[in-house]
Amino acid sequence: MEFKKFLTAIDKAVPDELDVHLVCDNLATHKTPAVGDWLAKHPRFHVHFTPTGSSWINQVERWFAFLTDQLLRRGVHKSVAALEKDVRNWIKTWNDDPKPFVWHKTAEEILDSLAKYISRISDAGH
Template sequence: MNRWRQRFFADGLDGLRNGATGRRRRLCRDKLSTFLLALVETSPRDWNYQRSRWSSELMAKVIHDHARDFIHPSTIRRLLREFGIVYRRACPTLCIKAPDKEQKLADIAEALKHASTTHPVLFVDEADIDLNPRIGADWMRRGAQKRVPTPGQNRKHYVAGALCATTGKVTVRYGDSKCSGLFIDLLKALKRRYREAERITLVLDNYIIHKSRETCAWLARHPQFVCLFQPAYHPWVNRIERLWKAMHDTVTRNHQHRSLANLLVAVKRFLRTASPFPGGRHAMAKV
């Protein structure tokens, strides 16, 4: 009786008429996959909702409103996995055009094409080593969050590195400040390591120590070094960023070292086992 009352209050006399018998028609799988794939490429704002990200409940509602088919949110989540759609962190991107982007990318591609023993190409960058651990995901019991002790007052150290594009060999130097001196120490190490090279091409970002007066003066005295600056806001062009990510994932994330000296020992051990990179040895290396 309550069901009939609800139908009458919702739709009047039309609600009392019998609808179609049998199970409701469902969207065919191909049409549903096409609809979902198109849906995730948009934002809920495009459909006049206030949310900025999709939820399975909101997807189910949009499907019901536009395709007249009811699908439970749990079914939506299962289908998304089947269609290869995953829930993950978005990538921040600045809506700023990098000057000379195409030309810089073309120069880097040309250098990589002709890389050799006498003309090595190296990806160069610096990374911060913090005593305060970077917090990351880990396995733990449900409802029992792991505790990572922190020293409270942070201390920092820095590592400058160069990754050879052809061999994967890593050259590093360490310092207590990220200054031109640290970068020049790395250049001196590269000069010794690649003493047979006629030209050494460096792919690096636009950080100030790469263009300082001290650095430019040193480079002027060593014309075998050629600097190719990557486009602004394009860190993924520099392959050594993957090495720094692996270092943080393996060593500095959730670390429990009480002193910076012990942490640096672990970092140096990692960089020794990671060369040549990528090689995969660092992931299973023992202490």
């Protein structure tokens, strides 16, 4: 129901003459019958779902991956307090020197790579 409330809030906030495009993960709450009915009655809403297993596209997921790779896997934390201190220090360092994320491939290259991957796993006989 929270997602439906979110959709209603967007519907009220965005001028009627504009289409609304939403990029969502494949969370089950985004695909309930109630949400489907609501979307059917609001054709200006276009929902685009990210592919399953595509957390690399989500910038928050990327940030957690950096945290994991740069601190958690490399560190030895003797207590929860030590872990918390190290995480807070890592975040402070990250925030003190922010840098934009730079994609190293074009959108077309990424989509081609994704299509090849999907083809490979769908042909795997599972």
